[in-house]
Amino acid sequence: MRVIAIFKRVLREMLRDKRTLALMFIAPLFILTLMFFLFNTSSDTVAKIGVSNVDTTVVKAIKNKHVKLTHYSAQATAKAKVREDNLAAFIKQKNGKLTVTYQNSQPSDSALVRQALQGGLTKIKVQALAAATQAQKKALQQQAKVLKTLVAQQQKMAAAQGATGAGATQTAPVQSQQTKLKAPTNYSVTSHYLYGSSDSTFFDTFLPILLGFFVFFFVFLISGISLLNERTTGTLTRLLATPIRRGEIITGYLMGYGLFALIQTVITVTFALTVFQIHMIGSVWLILLINFLLALVALSMGIFVSTFANSEFQMMQFIPILVIPQVFFSGLIPVDQMANWLQWIAHIFPLYYGGNALMNVATRGVGFDGIALELGILALFAILFTILNVVGMKRYRRV
Amino acid sequence: MMVANTIEVRDVAKKFGDNPVLKQISLQLPVGQIMGLIGPSGAGKTTLVKSILGMEKVDAGTTTVLGTAMPNRKIMQRIGYMAQSDALYENLTARENIRFFAELMSVPKSQLSTAIDHVAQVVNLTDALDRRVSAYSGGMKRRLSLAIALVQDPELLILDEPTVGIDPELRQQIWAELYQLKAQGKSVLVTTHVMDEAERCDYLMLIREGIALAQGTPQQLEQEYDVKTIEQVFLKAGRLQDESHSDL
Numbered sequence: 001m002r003v004i005a006i007f008k009r010v011l012r013e014m015l016r017d018k019r020t021l022a023l024m025f026i027a028p029l030f031i032l033t034l035m036f037f038l039f040n041t042s043s044d045t046v047a048k049i050g051v052s053n054v055d056t057t058v059v060k061a062i063k064n065k066h067v068k069l070t071h072y073s074a075q076a077t078a079k080a081k082v083r084e085d086n087l088a089a090f091i092k093q094k095n096g097k098l099t100v101t102y103q104n105s106q107p108s109d110s111a112l113v114r115q116a117l118q119g120g121l122t123k124i125k126v127q128a129l130a131a132a133t134q135a136q137k138k139a140l141q142q143q144a145k146v147l148k149t150l151v152a153q154q155q156k157m158a159a160a161q162g163a164t165g166a167g168a169t170q171t172a173p174v175q176s177q178q179t180k181l182k183a184p185t186n187y188s189v190t191s192h193y194l195y196g197s198s199d200s201t202f203f204d205t206f207l208p209i210l211l212g213f214f215v216f217f218f219v220f221l222i223s224g225i226s227l228l229n230e231r232t233t234g235t236l237t238r239l240l241a242t243p244i245r246r247g248e249i250i251t252g253y254l255m256g257y258g259l260f261a262l263i264q265t266v267i268t269v270t271f272a273l274t275v276f277q278i279h280m281i282g283s284v285w286l287i288l289l290i291n292f293l294l295a296l297v298a299l300s301m302g303i304f305v306s307t308f309a310n311s312e313f314q315m316m317q318f319i320p321i322l323v324i325p326q327v328f329f330s331g332l333i334p335v336d337q338m339a340n341w342l343q344w345i346a347h348i349f350p351l352y353y354g355g356n357a358l359m360n361v362a363t364r365g366v367g368f369d370g371i372a373l374e375l376g377i378l379a380l381f382a383i384l385f386t387i388l389n390v391v392g393m394k395r396y397r398r399v
Numbered sequence: 400m401m402v403a404n405t406i407e408v409r410d411v412a413k414k415f416g417d418n419p420v421l422k423q424i425s426l427q428l429p430v431g432q433i434m435g436l437i438g439p440s441g442a443g444k445t446t447l448v449k450s451i452l453g454m455e456k457v458d459a460g461t462t463t464v465l466g467t468a469m470p471n472r473k474i475m476q477r478i479g480y481m482a483q484s485d486a487l488y489e490n491l492t493a494r495e496n497i498r499f500f501a502e503l504m505s506v507p508k509s510q511l512s513t514a515i516d517h518v519a520q521v522v523n524l525t526d527a528l529d530r531r532v533s534a535y536s537g538g539m540k541r542r543l544s545l546a547i548a549l550v551q552d553p554e555l556l557i558l559d560e561p562t563v564g565i566d567p568e569l570r571q572q573i574w575a576e577l578y579q580l581k582a583q584g585k586s587v588l589v590t591t592h593v594m595d596e597a598e599r600c601d602y603l604m605l606i607r608e609g610i611a612l613a614q615g616t617p618q619q620l621e622q623e624y625d626v627k628t629i630e631q632v633f634l635k636a637g638r639l640q641d642e643s644h645s646d647l
Binding site: 001005013233235239244 | 478
């Protein structure tokens with residue numbers, strides 16, 4: 001029952017503190033909205049390209065909705081024009097050779113230009129190829145016509161001669177040649193996306209990880225500071241002057257802040273699903289479960305590190321040390337492409353497992369069995385820190 | 400089980416780093432008595448109190464409370480403790496604070512509201528019970544802390560500087576309550592550095608620099624030091640201690 005008393009008190013205190021409540025529930029929505037627009041507008045960017053003396057076929061081929069072409073005179077110098085008109089790139093043709101000068105202050109713009117250029121050049125090649133085959137086809141058709149008349153004449157001659165057998169053997173190869181020629185080389189491309197769809201954005205893939213991060217960050221901070229306050233105001237000592245068990249205090253805290261973390265996750269997930277129409281393949285319940293476990297880890301970790309802080313400000317100092325590095329290993333940057341030793345480091349961060357599990361469920365539709373290992377490791381983290389907390393409280397009361 | 404002494408401290412010593420805070424302190428509080436721990440700030444009163452509660456690890460000696468060796472978690476239920484600093488939840492109302500600690504002390508649900516009303520009345524906070532603690536004055540917070548210490552009707556009260564910041568009238572009221580508790584057979588250990596309060600205790604113990612300088616009833620002490628008030632006992636004892644220091 002003492003656990004319930006602590007649980008109720010945590011809830012009541014939290015509900016009284018409207019600002020913290022707002023931070024926990026509204027701040028994630030604000031950040032999500034911001035990120036949604038940031039990532040989505042980036043797909044509409046247009047890179048400006050200057051062209052000088054470039055063949056019209058090439059210009060036509062390069063053109064797409066992501067680039068805007070401006071024509072310059074043949075004398076224009078690339079460097080000057082790029083600077084003057086803030087062009088992403090400048091393309092100049094000399095004797096059939098294209099020289100491209102990139103501004104490259106925005107790598108994403110350079111990428112757009114490279115894409116357009118590459119796409120354009122392939123288009124030209126394909127067109128040339130098609131034209132060549134077309135010409136070939138015509139020539140062959142003409143040949144075939146000649147052959148046909150030839151055959152007809154021969155047949156006529158054969159009929160006249162009465163030797164039918166020889167005639168039949170001669171027609172067969174000609175016919176087969178004709179069927180081969182009939183097939184037009186009209187390749188069309190159909191794309192299949194393994195995960196997500198053609199309009200999957202950064203946002204879709206990052207969202208589940210972001211959700212996990214929000215839960216982790218806010219719960220870590222709020223629970224850590226809350227226990228810190230309990231320590232500095234003396235209420236923790238006062239609590240331990242009652243028959244409460246040390247484990248009961250920690251459990252009460254886990255329940256109280258766990259509930260808030262759960263509500264936070266439900267709000268952010270619902271928001272993302274309904275307002276932004278995010279593609280979420282896997283089960284929402286699994287997402288909630290992972291986030292809840294992450295919250296428990298954040299909670300026990302926050303409480304643990306708060307014992308090494310003497311003020312709220314010192315608690316804040318743990319953010320760059322303990323929270324920010326976790327973002328790097330949460331899956332926002334692909335961990336399997338990192339250096340070996342970095343991959344090893346990734347394994348000591350709870351958010352690595354959380355991010356992995358969230359990504360697997362949200363974008364690959366993995367079920368419970370697929371993420372059981374990650375869930376288990378998260379649970380181990382939570383248990384480890386909880387034990388450390390319970391033992392650590394011995395400082396305030398020896399039993 | 401009936402025990403003669405509610406608190407029994409034997410040869411307790413405690414160091415913070417190299418700094419000795421308590422040196423060989425022994426103390427007995429008989430059942431149904433009020434004992435005062437007096438001494439200047441930094442004398443080790445709070446450390447002694449915390450050692451008795453089992454919240455401070457002692458380097459040597461033993462403490463027994465209500466016949467049980469400390470530290471002991473369950474015995475906490477029979478002790479009402481008021482800390483030196485007000486440990487209250489500022490975002491909650493006074494009623495919620497009392498209720499929370501009452502729940503931790505396993506006060507039965509059916510008795511909760513009567514218990515809360517009773518202790519609020521004792522410390523004269525009935526009208527302010529539903530106000531948030533953050534709006535309380537220093538004296539009100541002290542009174543609320545005392546109310547919390549009383550809520551489970553404990554056999555032993557340990558009060559660390561209970562009357563700091565409380566006006567004389569209310570102080571009278573609080574002492575009246577302590578006497579009433581004593582009449583019910585309850586024991587009280589109170590630390591103070593207000594000398595007129597010391598005179599009201601049944602037993603006194605003088606602590607200075609971690610050493611128990613003198614113990615006894617106020618009258619005994621006054622006779623022993625051949626002075627008229629406890630304040631003078633205190634000053635004289637301090638002087639003698641300093642002299643013996645300089646002899647060494």
